[in-house]
Amino acid sequence: MSTNLADPTRLATPPTFQAVSLSRRIKNGFATALVWGAFLIAIIPLVWVLYTVVQRGFPVILDGDWWQKSLSGLLARQQGGGAYHAIYGTLVQGLVCGVISVPIGIMIAIYLVEYGGRSKLAKATTFMVDILTGVPSIVAALFIYTVWITYAGMGRSAFAVSIALVLLMVPVVVRTTEEMLKIVPDELREASYALGIPKWKTIVKIVIPTALSGILTGIMLALARVMGETAPVLVLAAYAPFINYNLFSGPMASLPLMMVNERNNPTQAGFERLWGAAITLVLIITLFNLLATVISRVLAPKTK
Amino acid sequence: MAKRLDIKDLNLFYGKFHAVENVSLAVPPKNVTAFIGPSGCGKSTVLRSLNRMHEVAPGARVEGKVLLDGEDIYASTVDPVEVRRTIGMVFQRPNPFPTMSIRDNVVAGLRLAGVKDKKKLDEVAERSLRGANLWNEVKDRLDKPGGGLSGGQQQRLCIARAIAVQPDVLLMDEPCSALDPISTLAIEDLITELKKEYTIVIVTHNMQQAARVSDQTAFFNLLGVGQPGQLIEVDDTEKIFSNPGQKATEDYISGRFG
């Protein structure tokens, strides 16, 4: 090498690009540590809870009787029996709540997104839904207690629980459906109008199917949440250790109620039932969440 | 069944904003009319007012008349849904229904209007896809989602969907602006083909396209920001491109314009 000019790796001017500066590396390290710290703080209790529930509850639910029998006729300290009565109660109360909430919630959302626009009624509805979203479950339960039991004179029943759950579920369904309808592009609505399809048919046949997977996912998640609610069952339904298929009268168990009940039972049998019910509830809710994922996969608009 | 359109003293508003002023224009049947002009001058707005899509926008208002074979589509007794069934539209961006298969996309207009006869629907699907020059490319995948096609194919699918309901007039808003030159040519050929049966109005930013496909050309312009757009002149396409009557048209066509 006789001359520098011929060597392209030698630069005549100082380089344009420099290594990452020390202060940026420090900031980067600091932020990374913070993010990891937050992650660990979030994950530790989760793992801990899951571990406790699984470790204590899992042996209990392996018994086939757990899924098929109630606690009818068993003494508090007697082992055996099952949670069928409570599983039935949780599922049926959730189902009834869903059957009532879903049509109401979806229709409110359709009104808000497709018809309401910026009208006063739409604004008022949105405001109410916002408020309802923030209502604690105990308040909803006490409200239903006042209206349904004190004023209307009905007894405590599973159905009363379901209507309290409706108050909690409707705003969630409205919110998720609203979001899903909003992301359906207006171009699709216009394409449909341009074919001479009326507005209501466009909504039913084009807009809702396009948003369906998201709407159903939201409904599943809302159901999963509502089924774990404790306040309404505590206030509005008495516990029964036996199976009660009647929605409208008599005490009916549910998993949260069974747990509250067995917590007062100091024996080994009570301990087992408590954690058995806990893991069962976690499993049911997980199942609904999984179902939500499956539904959204299956129904999502495809390109292939 | 192509019909003629006569636009008389049309004024279009978005809320308080006067978007287009005093447009009068005749669109003969079995004829391609091109709308050209700078961005924002109101071409899409006028086009959308021709099948009552303008009023879909909140606060949008129409003054004046649009006559389809002499019948005012804005008469108070007229159902806008019927108007849109008679005057079809193809949009700038292809917008097939994402939940539907290719076949269902094509026959969506008929199916949602209540036609159930499967044989008839299959026939219409094939005829419309052939009409849109798409049949050979999709005949083996009619049950696959429409969203899986290429952009150009999707646009032709949308054209097939629009002609499946057998409209009298077809409106197209920059149908080729998202497409490559080959797909564009395919659609231009298609327009020439469709002209035998339909009255067509097409908005385009592409001068060569307007020159290639249209019989008459309408030039719209904007005098200033915030001012309403205006129809400057309308004439045979050949005349507009060789010897326009207005200076503004000549400037725009020859590119001497902002």
Ligand SMILES: Nc1ncnc2c1ncn2[C@@H]1O[C@H](COP(=O)(O)OP(=O)(O)OP(=O)(O)O)[C@@H](O)[C@H]1O
């Ligand atoms: N939905 C709407 N609400 C309010 N104003 C609108 C709306 N749509 C269009 N405008 C306005 O109306 C005017 C005309 O718009 P238009 O879309 O018709 O223009 P264009 O000629 O189609 O333009 P381009 O060539 O860019 O598509 C513009 O000033 C635009 O901002």
Ligand SMILES: [Mg+2]
């Ligand atoms: Mg436009």
